[in-house]
Amino acid sequence: MSERSVTPARRRGLADEVADTVREAIFDGTYAPGAQLREVELSRALEVSRGPVREALLRLEREGLVHTAWHRGAFVVELSAADIAELDSLRGALEGLAVSLVAETADERGLTAIEAAADTMGRAGDAYAMVRADIAFHDAVYAAAGHRRLREAWQAIRSQVHLFLLTRVGVSDDLAHLPGEHRELAAALRAGDTDRAARLFADHRKHAFHLLTGGRTAAPYPGSERESG
Amino acid sequence: MSERSVTPARRRGLADEVADTVREAIFDGTYAPGAQLREVELSRALEVSRGPVREALLRLEREGLVHTAWHRGAFVVELSAADIAELDSLRGALEGLAVSLVAETADERGLTAIEAAADTMGRAGDAYAMVRADIAFHDAVYAAAGHRRLREAWQAIRSQVHLFLLTRVGVSDDLAHLPGEHRELAAALRAGDTDRAARLFADHRKHAFHLLTGGRTAAPYPGSERESG
DNA sequence: TCTTGTCTCAATGTTAACATTAAGACAAGC
DNA sequence: GCTTGTCTTAATGTTAACATTGAGACAAGA
16 A cells, blocks of 8 residues: 555656746746846745756746747746637647547546545545636546547647636635536546536536637637537 | 748757657667666767757657657657557558548648658668658648648657657568558548548558567557548 | 847856676586 | 675756847937
């Protein structure tokens, strides 16, 4: 049992540490969308040299949280309406695969983790904790899929989704229904009902999309509608 | 007309140059799967310092062509049967979205580019040129989808697919039917027939999968079969 | 008034030296 | 004979200094 929790014990290096710190700073609002991330500034603040900072910024760029330009530096991304639509449709495609994998091949451990994540969401205090729990729930689903590249594809947009949720949280405080939805999703996955699970996940996304954009955003890509029809 | 081909003219930096060179070297077989990529060795050979080389290796890692371990360096990936199955299923999910986007919203320019890529394939000389043309065809499809993050998700596995095709080319010299298939795919896309295009693309992948793995490989993920049913 | 050329400077791109790590060889101990 | 500890060495991780770039300010010219 306790053997299971033994971490691979691999050293992480300063770059990972820096990346985590900066990512949290962006989520905390320390660096707002559009803000510039200066290498020397960060290296001074974190007491490391510019090497690891550069590497960390590259990693954040891979996550889509930061965009860089030649000799002009790194900036926190500003998500446009079109970007939100892209994230929504791509999420749909990835989650479609993840859900079918989990429903058809997931083991007990993965299903338990998903249900635990759903339960955690029910105990979330404020809206920000709710957002964290929501992301964690989807993390659990991707983890249970047992598909490394799929998980990596999710991680490439995960931070952007997180950022979007954080900036839009508060436009609607009617988030109380989410924990119930997640428990329903978890139940469908455990039941192995692929079609029902896929439909629920699609509805879940569409629901959140319209709720958070308030309908003022561009319509989602047509491709994102296909699986729910 | 000529205005259209004006490149953004942005400087690329040594890291991009190095990444391109090393990627080509991997595809050429200079660095076989499993080979170590030493930073000092590369920096000496390319006459740059280790900084850009490190950055290039990070980029190749993002493409999945290389994997690195703490204080142990970078190695060319060795694709297992499970990896191939992952690539196939993830490709299916991404292409499903791409195909529906192209069939429903693509403009004339994108469709023309796809057809041009299909025609190029017909004129491919040897099997290696055929592989390049095949990748280029799919590139054109993703480009025509007009979905930046989808294209990036494809680029994250593109090189791995390319590497796999190169290592397996020759197990079957019956690749003559591919150009015809591609032209058929292009026609379905231009016709805007989403369902037919999706079915054709799924069959195309399944066909290539079985052809190149010779059926000796693990079965593809169940999720990869869904859209063709 | 608008354009164009020059200048300045802050920031990134690059380099080479230094510090730390991990795998392998080898001998001591059980 | 097998394990364990130490040493060596080759590689990466990190640092700080140097080189290059791009945006803005400003003045001269049409």
